[in-house]
Amino acid sequence: MSTEGSGETPSTVPSLPGAPEQTYLFPKVKGHSRSISHGGTPMLAGNPAAQRPLKSALRGHQRALSHGQIVEGPRAASGPGHSRTGSRTDFILPPGHREPAPASAQPRLSSIRAHHSRQASRSDSIYTIRRSSVIGPWRRAVFWLLRRQQPAVDNRLLIVTPNHLVPDKTPPKDHPNGHRCDNKIRTTKYTLLSFLPKNLFEQFHRIANVYFIFIVLLNWVPAISAFGKEVAMLPVLFVLGVTAIKDLFEDRRRHLSDKRINNSFCRVYKKSTDRYMRVKWRDVRVGDIIHLSNNEAVPADMVLLHTSNPIGICYLDTCNLDGETNLKQRIVAPGFKDKHADFKPLKFRSTVEVERPSTKIYRFTGTISHPNGARVPLNSEHLLLRECTIKNTDYVEGIVVYAGHETKAMLNNGGPRYKCSTLEKKMNTDVIWCVLVLLFLCCAGAVGCKVWLDQYYTPDMPMYKFVPFVPYDAKPAYEGLLIFWTYIIALQVMIPVSLYVTIEMTKLLQVYHIHQDVEMYDPATNTRTECRALNITEELGQIKYLFSDKTGTLTENKMVFRRCTVGGVDYDHPPGPPAEPSPELAPIVTPISKVSPNRRLLQHLLDNNDAQHTQKVREFLLILAVCNTVAVSQPHVDTMQMSGSNSGEQYDKPSRSNGTLRSNDKYARLTESRSTTPSPPPSTTSPLRIRLPKLPFVSKDENSSEPSTSAEQQLARYEAESPDELALAEAALAYGYELRSRAPDEVELGIRGELTRLKVLRVQQFDANRKCMSVAMRMPTGQVVLYVKGADSTVLNALAPMRSGSAESAAYERTRTLITEYSRAGLRTLVMAKRTMQLALWEEWLAGHARASEMGEGREKRMRASLARLESALALVGASGVEDRLQEAVPRTVRALLDAGLAVWVLTGDKPETAVNIAYSAALFSPADRLLHLMSRDKEHAESTIKSYLEGGAEGGGEGGRALVVDGRTLTYILDRRSGLVTPFLSLARRCSAVLCCRATPLQKAYIVKAVKEELSVTTLAIGDGANDVSMIQTADVGVGLSGQEGRQAVMASDFALSRFKFIERLLLVHGHWCYDRLARMILYFFLKNATFVFLIFWYQLYCGFSAMVMIDQIHLMSYNLMFTAFPPLVIGAYDRAAPASLLTERPGLYAAARRGLAYRRHSYWLVLAESVYISVVIFFTAAAAYWDTDVDVWLFGTCAMTCCLLIMLVYVAIETRSWTVIHLLALSGSLIAFFVLTLIYQSLCVSCFNLPSTYYVMHHAISDPIYWLVVIITTVTALAPRLAYHAIRNSVRPGTLRRAVLARRRNARSRLPYAAHYRTSASQAHVYRSTDEDGLQKPQTEVVAIT
């Protein structure tokens, strides 16, 4: 009763006297067994818990189980396993997980709900190749602390005592749950106090910063110090400060979200008032009993004790946790189902023993110990996880067992992943070169110093007496040693430490602009492109292999019921607006569904001319409606106010489904509920209404789907795990077969207006091996009917033998033909069949199956055989074809990607016929392509096929490319490390323009990506939308998630989240190209400006006795990188455009040119270094010659050199800039003006500041000196003339592909101006994506693949 949890007096409960003291009585041992739903490991949480002493022994056993000892599948050891340390932090594995076998041989039984039709089920996403490094050090520290906080009870179990059993004022120390952490979460890294030390500590983990600090410390050694001690800290402080501010910002965001979460409310049972009280999440403690209503989020991990559902189940939406959008069923703890009627928190006096917190979402074991000693085992089915949402259940009550950071949700909340792009790797090696160059310069300086000093050194005399400029009398060798360190300080600019900060900021800007791109905004879903990884934007410009999921990525994943066949008769459901049902077909339900009923089918359904066929049609529709795992969500009635008081006692729960009057806010509440799988708009589902004669205007009214227009109406929403099931259920609805509600043992159906209840005996859930599911039902006649739905390969083989020539056999043949036709048309097919059996036979099978499912050797095999025995001797009913439409602009996008020289692989779980078809329609394969099929049943065959194709390839060639089709089974042979087929396979694949992998499991997808990435050492991109793509997305260099129909998990795992597939074109061709080009040039520029500066100082050493004198004002020295040349790199890195966006999309071939990485090649660094030497030589020696034998002083000379250097660096950017905007102008002129103005101000104000050598009024004198200006001008010209000439000559004689394209475009725009409009309109899209020209702007695809 829902009233139970309230503050009502206990007397309302028909129970024993002294109710508050009453406790539940339980049998001593609970032989709990749920064989099927536990799948492979019922032992996990089953009976063993009754035997405490065995616990630890069993635990070892469990681990062994979950580590893959169940059944040694044929290919169990084939894939490279990921490391399994068994730590609490590394993997999230379901029970029954075993070493990933590409064949995915084992049934996935752990999930309660079936997986259907999409071979790769969603929850397979748990098989991800995860890195344990996901967990940051601080997180590990948290674990460590947690571990320390919990004094071991018995080192294994934690005992949770209900808090109402503990006196109110118990101090935490004595409280049985006192040592457990509370529910307050803190995902922030820092607190106000710890920010500074902790942030600094973290920053000092970066090697660059350590280097910086080292330099600063070095400066404090008097013998070494080169600069003012304080000023030398400036760059470090700047870099640290910028990073700290960034971290602070991020942390603040986390803090706010934490605060929001911590301050949300839930209802907790309080003994003092004997009712539920409104309590903030953060005050929830372990041992609290919590009441949750529908659509409320679970505040902490809790064991379910009571639900509003009479049979003790509730539904849970785990989307927030794992991204799976299907509802999961949870059941109340064993024994409490019987207590449903009179559950009261106060009567719960048992303790709960639970295992220590772990990250394993799908694993939980525990025991409820009743006061009388009875023990009830618990498993993950009884656990509600934090951050999940209660669905379809009015309310639940449970006891908190893990709170706050111990919850599985929090433990799984890993930090962001750090990916390092190729460019960055290259850059890092070059930074190491910088270090070596620096060391070389320092050594040279030190040696020079010694040699120079040697000429003055006389061992017997202190030389400074005679040599005024060497006021120390150390030995030259010692002095040389010291000077080495001084040089490290003086030349520190060589190591571009601020480069890292600049790169971070640049990428932030790049990401910002990608995020802001209006052309990648999808108005339909109101989503922008989301950049989840901030540091791999440039990788987008380097992609060579693109791996795409098919369903939901290339296609809409909005399944539309398109065709079906019953008894060999084909019924087409062409696309179009839902036709209004003809009135003469009444009385049937007015369907509100995307499917418009086929008239012939309707006729066959209603007419009784051919009774047998009609019967079949009805059965077919029944299967569509029943044989699935679609859940019908019901509107929710909240019986309790937030404060915990009861508002709805008068409500009678069961009446809820009868469609009593509801107020509008109830609907509003439901609208809040997420339903990513679109369910049919509210239809007339109330039995009352169904019986009413339908009027046309009513149906129109419903078409407009306003939930609140009719308060009488009751909403029914289908929530299905797979869109296929949804499509089928909707199709059934269109013919008046409406699934109304579903309970484990009963299905409520509205069949053409009649409410029918069917008894469900058993559901055999879908699994990828059987490729079918079945439902056993008890007919009113007493017979048992088994309805089977599954893949043709399975179901057609399990049909009962037919007499040849019989009608059945003819229908079978026709059906087979039609199925082939359906898949040719790109439809996903499912075959429906049934089996009628006597009750006795059923019971016999049931008994046999129970035996088979007992533990022991070969259990899995036995169970499979048992199921196969059941699902045999079937009678064919019909087949369905469901269409998955291509997404908008997919062919165009795919073609553009191919033109861009990308190798596009489509990896799908679909069967080859369907997949090939989609490949053609998606323009992945062109009709001219020759298809190579790799479908082998054994390894040898696979090997020989690959060989023959490879050899055939040599003489092949000719027109059209080649396209490869591989199926999943062959993939298992290929990906098997032992077979050694990976290399030949890849070399074959490289010769094909496109590759299609069918029947691939999620893990296979990941392994393919991995193989390509590692064997060919190319940059890969994986794009997918479903949880089954997660592993692939995480494996690829760049993971792109589509926020599509299948939840957010792919998005969560991705680096970039798009809303449509077509946006990938712009993301890669435009943003990828830009980002790479920009960043590469920016990094090179950074090296250049720093190296020039350092060489400039180094040349001076030749004239200052190698004394590590720096002639440049130290303020200039420090602010050169931080201020005066800080913005030009940002401008290059974020705002320069190598080519306009329109050109890049028009000519995908340009991507291939840019991808070759010409902007940043291996020798680029050395070219830059050479150029910097040239520039520095020009600057230094011009200035030195101009000022030779004059009265110039050190600082004026340095100011002159500094000005030259700065001006050259700015003009350099100007030469390199490809498109000038206001930003460029501002950044460049601003930098220069800032230099002069700030210097003038500083040198006017500072007579003797910061303990630095005074440079008072130096700039004032410099700018009034004509020599200064003459030197600045001539050095700028001399230093940059070669570069300017080089650009001019190269662009004229042999322009790069990109330049050529830009030039061509400009020329076209100029010469064909009158004709341009015509060109644009008439030719429009047609050749835009196939622009070709002779000189390699676009290569034939085969050639491109060969290059890669």
Next chain:
Amino acid sequence: MATSSDTSDHNVKSKRPADSAFKQQRLPAWQPILTAGTVLPTFFVIGIAFIPVGVGLLYFSDEVKEHVIDYTYCLKDDENITCAEYIKQNFMEPCTCSIPFNLTEDFKGDVYFYYGLSNYYQNHRRYVKSRDDNQLLGRLSLNPSSDCEPFAYDNKKRPIAPCGAIANSLFNDTLTVHSQEPTTKVVPVLRTGIAWDSDKRIKFQNPPGDLKSEFANFSKPVNWRLNIWELDLADPNNNGFQNEDLIVWMRTAALPTFRKLYRRVDHSKVGFSDGLMHGAYVLEVAYNYSVIDFDGRKSFIISTTSLLGGKNPFLGVAYVVVGTLCLLLGIVLLVIHVRCSKSTTEMINVNPRTPYS
């Protein structure tokens, strides 16, 4: 819940990015393409501009009259020993030498006397550092900056003022020029106006009060012969830290061969109003400053100035050379432009064909 995206819900705020030129990276842009055709005018302009400038510079440099007398190894008056040798043997003993010389041309306009040093590393890091700017600002402290070590205290532990190696090594030769025609007389010189005005006014300050008493607690630098308050007895404003010879010296030279302004010829005196006329002169050197220990050279320079300072033909030559090179590059580009422009036009011709089906 982020995907909830109920399209029927009209309250959902559109996340459509603003279509602004900045956010969409569509700011109006000028996209220059550096080809031979577009760049060659730049080179021609530079070439044409530089060559005349260079010629002008050469002219100005040539206008400057300069006479350099290297007196490093001058002979002690009336003795057959170089002063360099002499002062090495007789520490702190005076030594003078007279060097007669002829000016073959008239030095018209303002004439300046310089002393030049070479192989003298005034830019050595330790040397440059070895000073106390605070002290020079007149803020005398008994604890001079540690930068001055080992010239911070004398051997009686008294602080030195001005401390440091730079001050200690102050150039202390006295150079006077005697004009021989028509009669022997000293060329009148000004001892002020040779340092930067900013230095004299701000950077170098004497402590208030009588110099001698202020500096009573301080020792003079080891190598000095005169006390700090005796640097210019004639002009109290040119004494102490504000002595311009000291100021000039303290502004350390950038390169190991340098000259420093020593005196200005006083053109207000009769006979020198037009400058220094050609004729015979004698340079008298009070030789105190030793440079031979480090193979240094000392010289005395008489020079006029031009618009661009002293005599330095380098910049003129550089401008002419760079200008010529730019012209040559411009010609090369012109050739390339003429020869390649046609072929590139053909090369980049787009040929849209085979429409995508």
